Amino acid sequence: MVKKKIKIPFVLPLVSIFLALAGWLYGKYYLVTIPEKTRINNVILIAVPFICYFVGILLIYIYLINVFSKILNHRISPKIYKPINFLIIAGILGGIFMMLQPFTIVLYKISFMVVLVSLLLFIFWSHVKPAPVPEETEE
Secondary structure, three states, X not given: OOOOOOOOOOHHXXXXXXXXXXXXXXXXXXXXXXXXXXXXHOHHHHHHHHHHHHHHHHHHHHHHHXXXXXXXXXXXXXXXXXXXXXXXXXXXXXXXXXXXXXXXXXXXXXXXXXXXXXXXXXXHHOOOOEOOOOOOOOO
């Protein structure tokens, strides 16, 4: 098997940095020049920095999925891939159960982070392809 050199795209992190900088500059220098009455009536003017930061974070996450899927594709054994997949799904279900249980507030408080982390891991892990299982040859 020929190993290909992995090309990592650097466009997404650069756009992400640009968006973070634009959101910071907008909030620091432009937003303060807008009259308060206009800001109150136009919520989108206040939301511009948040939108820039949010899209920047999404682009970084997409970039990381792209890089790690290129690195891990066809290199993870199915014997390892399936249990990790089941653990991630169990984390989602466990977080939902903790969110809906009426017994303790501690489980309720951590349930949102458990569900969030499990969902992000599931999205990431679903982009990784396990190594193909070698077929046994009949003689």
